[in-house]
Amino acid sequence: MRLDIQTKDFSYPVCIGNLEQITHASKVLVVSDSIVAPLHLNTLLSKLKAPHIFTHMISSGEEHKTWQGIEGILESAFQANLSRKDLMLALGGGVVSDMVGFASAIYKRGIAFQIVPTTLLAQVDASVGGKTGINNKYGKNLIGAFHPPRAVHIDPLFLTTLPKREFKAGMAEMVKKAVCFDKDYFKWLESHPLEQHLELGIYKSVAIKASVVAQDEKEEGLRRGLNYGHTFAHAIEKAGAYSTHLHGEAVAIGMQMANALALKLGLLEQATQERIQALLKTYGLDLPYHIADFESFYKDLQMDKKNTKGICFILPKGLGAFVAREDMDKSTLKEALHAWL
Ligand SMILES: NC(=O)c1ccc[n+]([C@@H]2O[C@H](COP(=O)([O-])OP(=O)(O)OC[C@H]3O[C@@H](n4cnc5c(N)ncnc54)[C@H](O)[C@@H]3O)[C@@H](O)[C@H]2O)c1
Ligand SMILES: [Zn+2]
Numbered sequence: 001m002r003l004d005i006q007t008k009d010f011s012y013p014v015c016i017g018n019l020e021q022i023t024h025a026s027k028v029l030v031v032s033d034s035i036v037a038p039l040h041l042n043t044l045l046s047k048l049k050a051p052h053i054f055t056h057m058i059s060s061g062e063e064h065k066t067w068q069g070i071e072g073i074l075e076s077a078f079q080a081n082l083s084r085k086d087l088m089l090a091l092g093g094g095v096v097s098d099m100v101g102f103a104s105a106i107y108k109r110g111i112a113f114q115i116v117p118t119t120l121l122a123q124v125d126a127s128v129g130g131k132t133g134i135n136n137k138y139g140k141n142l143i144g145a146f147h148p149p150r151a152v153h154i155d156p157l158f159l160t161t162l163p164k165r166e167f168k169a170g171m172a173e174m175v176k177k178a179v180c181f182d183k184d185y186f187k188w189l190e191s192h193p194l195e196q197h198l199e200l201g202i203y204k205s206v207a208i209k210a211s212v213v214a215q216d217e218k219e220e221g222l223r224r225g226l227n228y229g230h231t232f233a234h235a236i237e238k239a240g241a242y243s244t245h246l247h248g249e250a251v252a253i254g255m256q257m258a259n260a261l262a263l264k265l266g267l268l269e270q271a272t273q274e275r276i277q278a279l280l281k282t283y284g285l286d287l288p289y290h291i292a293d294f295e296s297f298y299k300d301l302q303m304d305k306k307n308t309k310g311i312c313f314i315l316p317k318g319l320g321a322f323v324a325r326e327d328m329d330k331s332t333l334k335e336a337l338h339a340w341l
Contacts, residue, residue: 001203005128005210007217010148014128014210016203019047019155022114027052027086029077031100033060036092036118039161044091044116054080058099062242065095065134067143073103087112087150093119093166094126094247097149098141101132105147114151118158120170121248124205125177127152129213129226135242139303140234146218154206156198169248171283172229174201176251177208179276180225183320190279219306225322227306228314229254235300236289252285261328261336262315272318291340298330 001016028050032041037057045053056076058069077088090100090113097115104113117127133144159167171194178186185204194201209226216223232254236245245253259276262268280286291297306312310326311333317323334341 001199003203003206003210005148006214007130007148009217010130012149012151014152014154014206016154016156016199016206018157019043019116019153022048022089022116022151022153024048024050024087025085026050027054027080027082028089029054029056029073029080029082029086030089030091031056031058031073031076031096031103032091033058033064033093033096035060036096040091040118040158044089048089050087052080058096060095062095062135062237062247065099065242067134067136069099070103070106070134073099074107077103077107082107082111084108084111087114089113090115090149091118092122093117094122097122097127098132098144099134101130101147101149102134102144105132105145110147112150113147114153115149116153116155116158119162120159120167120202121173122170123154123156123159123202124170125173125209125226127154128206128209129223130217139238139300140242142303154202156202159198166246166248168284169246169252172248172252172255172280172285174205175276175279175283175285176226176228176255177205177212179255179316179319180228180314180322181208181212181320186279186319190275190282194283224306224312224314224324227312228316228322229256229258231301231304231306231311231313232257234304235297238300239292239297249285249287252280253287253289256280256286257337257340258313258315260339261313261333262317264332264336265315265325267315267317267323269318272316275319276316289340291337294334294337294341298333 090097130148233250236250
């Protein structure tokens, strides 16, 4: 299966199915992480045809999505003396693709990169759309660039080695898209156990993102819906120093928080809220959370990069639609979040 991501400025293919040969006429720097490389680097290298292939390893995990990690990738790129004709190739989850995307965006003012995503989350979400970046002490993904890949190669076979917890976390991004953009996909997820319909489930999810990104690449309107649950999620991840919750887990909790707020504002009916909760529960994503310190949680919400006037909350309006609200006062928010305080 193949989808084409088409924006005003870019177009690139997303291939879904058995990994096909990747050919490049000049040098390729393959970047992977310390968990993925021992499992899958050889498979990738067996499919890669290029005159010169270099490899670079980063440490696995969100806490390594840092400047230091970027400097390491750039160092390998300079050592290999990559030119603007050359290619970086990310093999791994969203951490690897976000970092390789950013490193390739700034290396010699930008060279091409491609992605072979190996987590469900990266296959259905992080690898498509051109957002790249890293975290710093002020928060998540606060440094980065729009830099679309030249191609994305999604092979669900890579997911056979993915820990169950990581797989479930990837589901959160699928539910996110269903709630904000596509009621039929939501119903499909309710009635089709993903493990048995993996390739089609991934395809449908990527197709939604492709359509959203095509209409709004730079996040001026429609694309904001992809941030449903994320304002809260980023604060949750930061509060846990990026090591207590997986990104998808934090998004799942964040969606429930957004739902509570939407319910309070009359945007969402209780029955719909319960339906979303039930779907999350099916995938083990109905997770408990306690906001240890509301004031510092609130401060972290204020750091979110979507904010312009106030904290930007993406709130579902029934199934298949959303609104972005920046007019929430602190006390309304606190009341809506009482279940987590
Ligand atoms: N750019 C975007 O549009 C976008 C969208 C969503 C998420 N993201 C980013 O993606 C990141 C999360 O991505 P993720 O969940 O893929 O995290 P990740 O890259 O940290 O991967 C999760 C873990 O699984 C391991 N792993 C990866 N593939 C494996 C495999 N096939 N078998 C066994 N282990 C494997 C990794 O080493 C890591 O320990 C976050 O930093 C988030 O901000 C970006
Ligand atoms: Zn996300």
